[in-house]
Amino acid sequence: MSTDGRTTNDAARVVLRDPAPPDEPAWRALWSAYNDFYETKVTEPVTAATWRRMLDPQVPMLGRLAERAGVVCGFSICVLHEGTWTTDPICYLEDLFVDPSVRGGGIGRALVQDALDRAQANGWSRLYWHTRAGNAAARRVYDRFVSADDFVRYRVILR
Secondary structure, eight states: OOTTSOEEETTTTEEEEOOOGGGHHHHHHHHHHHHHHTTOOOOHHHHHHHHHHHHOTTSSEEEEEEEETTEEEEEEEEEEEOOSSOSSOEEEEEEEEEOGGGTTSSHHHHHHHHHHHHHHHHTOSEEEOOOOTTOHHHHHHHTTTOOOOSOOOOOOOOO
16 A cells, blocks of 8 residues: 555556545445445435545544546445454444446455455454345455355344
């Protein structure tokens, strides 16, 4: 990784980097497509807050952008949190999306590897994520890193 936080993955010819204010329109376009993929709507105030939090170094939400040929074509968002089974931070890879027009070129794999590399470099104790059981394309990427475990997720949405 370079001193400016950029990582180049030669196999995928992709640059991974932190987001910057001028990237907001490109990120928003991908964010919208990501929400469409999951058939959900995230309100404008939440979208705006997510963008602001990714840019704020005081917030434990880490955004990364994937860029190919100068075009932002993917992103990941990780959230660091404390845990009860470790004293070191835990990294939750909450969101990952690659523009469908460039899928299959290693960008998703590069984003996961980037999160793993950052976790190892920073001494985080765990990296975890989830996806829908039927998301076969994502699962093919994720299965290269680790097998899915046997936990079942429950969630109560309060707001």
